[in-house]
Amino acid sequence: MRNISWALVLLFMVVVPNILTAQNRIGHLNLEEVMLAHPDYKVISDTLIASRKQLEDQYWSLQEEYNALIKPYEELIDHHPSNPPEDNSEAIKQLEADMAIVQSSAEWYLEFLQEELMAPLETKIMEAINLIAMERGYNYVFDSSDETLLLAPESEDITLLVKQKLGIAP
Numbered sequence: 001m002r003n004i005s006w007a008l009v010l011l012f013m014v015v016v017p018n019i020l021t022a023q024n025r026i027g028h029l030n031l032e033e034v035m036l037a038h039p040d041y042k043v044i045s046d047t048l049i050a051s052r053k054q055l056e057d058q059y060w061s062l063q064e065e066y067n068a069l070i071k072p073y074e075e076l077i078d079h080h081p082s083n084p085p086e087d088n089s090e091a092i093k094q095l096e097a098d099m100a101i102v103q104s105s106a107e108w109y110l111e112f113l114q115e116e117l118m119a120p121l122e123t124k125i126m127e128a129i130n131l132i133a134m135e136r137g138y139n140y141v142f143d144s145s146d147e148t149l150l151l152a153p154e155s156e157d158i159t160l161l162v163k164q165k166l167g168i169a170p
Helices: 001-019 031-037 039-079 089-136 159-165
Strands: 027-030 140-142
Touching: 027 031, 027 089, 027 159, 031 089, 031 159, 039 089, 089 159, 140 159
Parallel strands: 027 140
Antiparallel strands: none
16 A cells, blocks of 8 residues: 555656646737738739639620610600510510629639638648647647637747748748
């Protein structure tokens, strides 16, 4: 029994100080700053802008076609309400349906495209963050650009280190 007591005392003398002195190393970075500074981001942004422009052009082309089909109706009805123009209602209904499809799917497509284009960049950045965390012994890394971070213990800003790891000039 006495040996067990000494073993417990020895265990507490060795383990407890190690537990008490073990510290978590915390770092933070401005992820938005890193993302915006990366050269791939400019390419992604330009691609998304071009895609949005293409979808807008497609929509406005349908809108012009629609206006051209409906204009005779409006003019004849205004000037000769008793003499209706040729019936193009099927073409008009089809254009209205096409416009609704383009409009409703455009935002979904742009979100999908953004996620698809951003995934490789996000992976590169996370790999750089993980490498720095391993090299410097960080247990936690917070994104300081995230507005939900209200209070955090003192930490080291590793934004510059991540940029350097990615080959981005300061």
